[in-house]
Each structure stands twice: as structure tokens, then as C-alpha cells.
Amino acid sequence: MNAPRLRSILLTVPGIAAALAVGAPAGPPAAVAAAPATAAHQDFNGDGYQDLVVGAPGGTVGGRAGAGYITVLYGSAHGVSAASHLTVSRATAGVPGDATAGQGFGADIAAADLDGDGYTDLVAGGPHNADAVIVWGGPAGLTGGTPVPGHGNLVQTGDYNGDGYPDLVALRTGIPAGDDPSGSEGLVWNGPVSRTGVPATTSLFTGEQYHDLYGAASGDVNGDGRDDLAFTEYTGDGGFGTALFLGGAGGPGDRGTPVKAAADSHAAVTIGDVNGDGLGDLVLGNTGGDAGEVTVAYGAHTGLSPEADWTTITQNTPGVPGSAEPGDGFGAALSAGDVDGDGIDDIAVGAPYEDLGTVRDAGYVTLLRGSAAGPTGSGAQAFSQDTANVPGTAEADDRFSSAVRLLDINGNGYADLASAAVNEDGGNGAVWVLRGRPDGLVTDAAAVAGPIGAGAPAAKAAFGQHLG
Numbered sequence: 169m170n171a172p173r174l175r176s177i178l179l180t181v182p183g184i185a186a187a188l189a190v191g192a193p194a195g196p197p198a199a200v201a202a203a204p205a206t207a208a209h210q211d212f213n214g215d216g217y218q219d220l221v222v223g224a225p226g227g228t229v230g231g232r233a234g235a236g237y238i239t240v241l242y243g244s245a246h247g248v249s250a251a252s253h254l255t256v257s258r259a260t261a262g263v264p265g266d267a268t269a270g271q272g273f274g275a276d277i278a279a280a281d282l283d284g285d286g287y288t289d290l291v292a293g294g295p296h297n298a299d300a301v302i303v304w305g306g307p308a309g310l311t312g313g314t315p316v317p318g319h320g321n322l323v324q325t326g327d328y329n330g331d332g333y334p335d336l337v338a339l340r341t342g343i344p345a346g347d348d349p350s351g352s353e354g355l356v357w358n359g360p361v362s363r364t365g366v367p368a369t370t371s372l373f374t375g376e377q378y379h380d381l382y383g384a385a386s387g388d389v390n391g392d393g394r395d396d397l398a399f400t401e402y403t404g405d406g407g408f409g410t411a412l413f414l415g416g417a418g419g420p421g422d423r424g425t426p427v428k429a430a431a432d433s434h435a436a437v438t439i440g441d442v443n444g445d446g447l448g449d450l451v452l453g454n455t456g457g458d459a460g461e462v463t464v465a466y467g468a469h470t471g472l473s474p475e476a477d478w479t480t481i482t483q484n485t486p487g488v489p490g491s492a493e494p495g496d497g498f499g500a501a502l503s504a505g506d507v508d509g510d511g512i513d514d515i516a517v518g519a520p521y522e523d524l525g526t527v528r529d530a531g532y533v534t535l536l537r538g539s540a541a542g543p544t545g546s547g548a549q550a551f552s553q554d555t556a557n558v559p560g561t562a563e564a565d566d567r568f569s570s571a572v573r574l575l576d577i578n579g580n581g582y583a584d585l586a587s588a589a590v591n592e593d594g595g596n597g598a599v600w601v602l603r604g605r606p607d608g609l610v611t612d613a614a615a616v617a618g619p620i621g622a623g624a625p626a627a628k629a630a631f632g633q634h635l636g
Contacts, residue, residue, distance in 0.1 A: 217243030223274035223634035236273030280325035280334035326386035326395030333359030387439030387448035389467035440504025440513035453499025460498030487545025505574025505583030518569030531568035588632025597631030
């Protein structure tokens with residue numbers, strides 16, 4: 169899609185702003201009394217609506233290419249809107265550190281109410297050596313900031329020790345390359361965390377210090393009231409896999425040796441209850457095969473169910489739209505949430521390298537519906553920029569669905585889908601939002617946000633490389 173067309177869409181599609189400015193909040197609406205905020209309910213301004221976080225790690229800030237920024241689209245009864253947004257970078261007043269070229273601020277994102285004040289806080293990381301930063305939620309939205317010294321290119325939040333307070337895990341991890349991993353080290357800040365950067369207690373996470381970790385997810389897979397922590401990892405000599413660390417009184421990994429969930433090339437991981445039994449299930453995206461696949465390892469009170477009980481879905485599974493073709497990347501991005509309101513999580517699956525006819529790597533996203541038997545192809549849906557009523561036109565190398573997020577943005581009880589095309593407009597990026605309904609995802613009131621019409625730095629911003 170060319171830039172003028174995207175600008176036009178941003179100005180005319182209901183619910184999307186034409187004015188987002190780095191470091192300049194447009195002023196979220198007056199907040200009502202804040203509801204308790206948890207990692208599961210992502211509400212930075214306490215108005216009762218969940219908010220969508222968009223990382224743009226390639227964005228230029230203050231003339232520094234690749235410094236990176238994060239845009240928050242505050243939720244409302246009408247979804248994301250022009251009236252309520254904020255873009256944050258290391259050049260924003262109150263955020264510690266300085267914006268430097270190539271820093272990649274916003275390459276990783278997590279959220280939880282870390283200080284226990286009822287407002288969700290944002291944790292922002294980047295791929296290089298700068299500290300992670302906590303930006304604090306409040307009635308006016310996100311303001312201020314506190315560094316997490318020495319750690320932070322991979323961040324996760326969850327109540328890993330079961331004391332009722334969210335904890336922060338911040339890791340310094342290598343980028344998979346060569347035969348030998350660079351190794352990883354982690355810092356655990358057990359909540360609550362004060363705004364001066366003092367946690368209740370701290371510990372080190374050393375469970376995968378010899379592997380490179382490049383993705384993470386949190387959730388309670390064994391029903392013990394403590395969140396568990398899963399990683400996608402590079403193990404060396406060309407090997408990739410997934411490790412699950414069970415939560416315990418001492419935090420993640422306190423229960424001993426991690427469960428090696430798989431030893432294949434896993435591109436993404438998420439946790440959601442996709443069979444409705446009250447236990448989180450580990451969902452793995454494997455792009456190591458020809459076309460990609462999604463495997464669900466079901467939660468059990470012992471950790472995970474036996475591998476013989478797991479479910480694997482491909483684009484050739486009956487009911488799943490399309491067909492598996494080499495290089496589709498089905499499973500390159502994942503998110504779990506309840507789209508249809510039946511009490512069972514569904515799975516959004518990115519296939520960013522899917523060809524649409526002769527349009528190479530245009531990409532599309534598939535919704536797999538959860539059920540008491542787990543996810544199947546029944547009722548599955550697929551969307552692209554060529555789907556009727558979805559704004560835009562599929563073009564080569566857009567990579568629609570390179571990141572996905574299921575989140576109830578308009579507060580109606582149905583998770584909505586955010587799907588990014590990180591290479592839209594030659595790498596500027598953009599994010600689409602489709603609404604959830606009892607019948608699944610719908611395209612009425614579909615919206616798109618991108619940096620050009622939004623007033624944020626656009627060139628090679630990778631707007632939407634990470635969604636939170």
C-alpha cells in the first residue's frame with residue numbers, strides 16, 4: 169500500500185487518529201475510579217477499557233534513526249480512537265535514558281500493575297544494552313519512568329511466587345547466531361515495585377543461562393495459583409525449542425528442572441486456556457517445517473499433559489482456510505484470547521509470509537476457535553488486506569500478521585484482534601484492528617493505524633513489530 173492511501177484510511181476509518189506525536193499525549197478521557205489492574209487486564213489509565221500497545225523499534229526519534237518508540241492506543245467503548253493516545257520514547261520527559269541511534273526501544277513489551285495502585289504499568293525493553301524501563305500508569309495514562317538496571321531486552325510479568333503481586337522478569341539475552349549461544353541472564357523483581365525502583369525482593373533467574381531466549385509468555389498451566397514462564401530458545405548447533413519453568417514460592421523455576429516442551433524450531437509462544445478446563449495451555453508456533461504449524465501442549469496439575477495428548481494444527485487441517493505451502497510461516501506470531509465470549513480462549517495465528525495469489529509474502533492471520541476438545545479447524549477464519557471491508561490492499565512483502573494480539577479493547581466481553589504488517593509501506597509498518605463477536609471476528613468498523621497518518625516518525629519505524 170502506498171503512503172497516500174494509508175494516510176487517507178487513517179483519516180476516514182472510524183476510531184483511528186490522524187495525530188499521534190512522540191512524547192505528546194493527546195490526553196486520555198477523564199478516568200473513572202480505577203479497577204484493580206493485573207497482567208490480564210491491561211488498563212493504563214483506569215477507565216475500565218484495555219489498551220493496545222504498539223512497538224515501533226525502528227522509529228527515528230530526535231533525528232536518531234532506530235532509537236524506537238512505543239505508541240499506546242487507549243481503549244474505549246468504540247475501540248481505539250483519535251481522542252486517546254500517547255507515544256513514548258526515551259526522549260519523553262520523565263522516561264530515563266537517552267534516545268540513541270539503533271537502540272530499538274519498544275522491541276519488547278510487558279505490562280502489569282507493578283506498584284499496586286490499580287493502574288497497569290508498561291515495561292519497555294529493546295534489543296541492545298540499554299536498561300528496561302517501567303513507565304507508570306495513572307489517571308492521566310502513562311507518565312514518568314523507572315529504569316531496571318542492567319537488564320531488559322526481554323521482559324515478562326506475572327505472579328510467579330503466588331503472593332498476589334505481579335512480578336517482573338527482565339533478561340539480558342543473546343541473539344541466536346552461529347553454533348554456540350551467547351547465553352542469558354535474568355533479574356526478577358518481586359512485586360510490589362515502588363516508583364523509585366525498589367522491589368519487595370529480588371533474585372536472579374539462571375534457568376537458561378546457556379541458551380539464547382528470544383520469546384516469552386506467562387500463565388498458570390498447572391492451576392496452583394502461580395504463573396509459569398515459557399521461553400522460545402536457541403540451544404546451539406542449529407537447535408531451537410521451548411522451555412517451561414513452573415512458578416514456585418521462590419519465583420519462576422523454583423519447582424526444579426524446566427519442562428522441555430519441544431525441541432523443534434519454534435517461532436512463537438503464548439499461553440491461554442484453549443480447552444476451557446481452567447488451566448493455561450502452552451501454544452507453540454513452529455515454522456521449522458515447510459509451511460508451519462501450531463501445537464497445543466495442554467496444561468495439567470503436574471505441569472503439562474503427555475505429549476501424546478497434544479494437538480497440532482496446520483493449514484491443511486480440515487476447516488482451516490487456505491493450504492499449507494512452503495515458507496508460509498504459519499505460527500510465526502501467536503496470541504490467545506476469548507473472541508466469541510464462550511469462556512474458552514481462541515488463538516490468533518500469524519502467517520506473514522503467506523502468498524496471496526501472485527502477491528508474495530502479503531500475509532494473513534487465522535483465528536482458531538477453542539473448544540472443550542481444544543482448538544480445531546471448525547469455525548476457523550482467515551483475514552488479509554484483501555478481505556472485504558478490511559482497509560488497504562495486499563502488496564508484496566507487507567507481512568500482514570507479523571505480530572498479533574487478542575485484547576478486549578472496547579470492553580464488550582469479546583477479544584478484538586490487532587494484526588500488524590511490519591513491512592507495510594517499505595518498513596514503516598501499520599496495525600489493523602478487527603472486532604470480536606459471538607460468531608468470531610467481524611470486519612465492520614475495521615480500523616488501521618500507521619505512523620504516516622498518525623503523525624509519528626514513519627520512515628522504517630517497524631510500527632507494530634511488537635504488540636502488547
